[in-house]
Amino acid sequence: MVRVPVAEGVFTWPSDEPRLIGSRCGGCAIVTFPTQNSCPRCACTEMAEHLLPRRGRLWAWTTQEFPPPSPPYAGPTGDAFIPYAVGYVELAGEVRVETRLTQAEGLRTGMEMELVLVPFRTNDDGNEVVTFAFRPLGGAGSGG
Ligand SMILES: [Zn+2]
Numbered sequence: 001m002v003r004v005p006v007a008e009g010v011f012t013w014p015s016d017e018p019r020l021i022g023s024r025c026g027g028c029a030i031v032t033f034p035t036q037n038s039c040p041r042c043a044c045t046e047m048a049e050h051l052l053p054r055r056g057r058l059w060a061w062t063t064q065e066f067p068p069p070s071p072p073y074a075g076p077t078g079d080a081f082i083p084y085a086v087g088y089v090e091l092a093g094e095v096r097v098e099t100r101l102t103q104a105e106g107l108r109t110g111m112e113m114e115l116v117l118v119p120f121r122t123n124d125d126g127n128e129v130v131t132f133a134f135r136p137l138g139g140a141g142s143g144g
Pocket residue numbers: 025026027028029030039040041042043044
C-alpha cells in the first residue's frame with residue numbers, strides 16, 4: 001500500500017520528520033497556516049513559505065461527534081465515521097493551528113504536543129491517504 005498526503009502543500013512530504021507548511025508575511029511577519037497569498041493583517045502579498053515547528057502546546061479542543069460538511073471533509077461518513085478530537089495547537093507563539101488530535105482522553109490545556117501523520121482513509125486507488133494530527137508528548141519515561 002502506498003501512502004499519499006491528503007493534500008499537496010500542507011506538510012512536507014515525504015519526510016521522516018514532517019513539518020506543517022505555513023506562510024510568513026514579509027511586511028509584518030505574521031505567520032499563517034495554511035499558506036495564504038496575502039497577509040490577513042496588513043494585506044501585504046510578500047508571503048514566503050515558512051515551515052512550522054513540529055511541537056507546540058494545546059490551546060483548546062473538542063470532540064467531533066459527527067462528520068463535518070463535505071467538501072472539504074473527505075473522510076468516512078455514516079457508520080464508518082468514528083468521532084475524533086480536534087483542537088488548536090499553538091506553535092512557538094507564532095500561530096494556532098486547527099488540527100485533528102490523536103486522542104480525546106487525557107488532554108489538558110498547555111500540554112506539549114507533537115506533529116504526526118495518521119491514516120485518514122483509503123482512496124479509490126487503494127492507497128492509504130494520510131493527514132496530519134498532533135499527539136501528546138508522552139511522559140519523559142523512567143530513568144535517563
Ligand atoms: Zn502582514
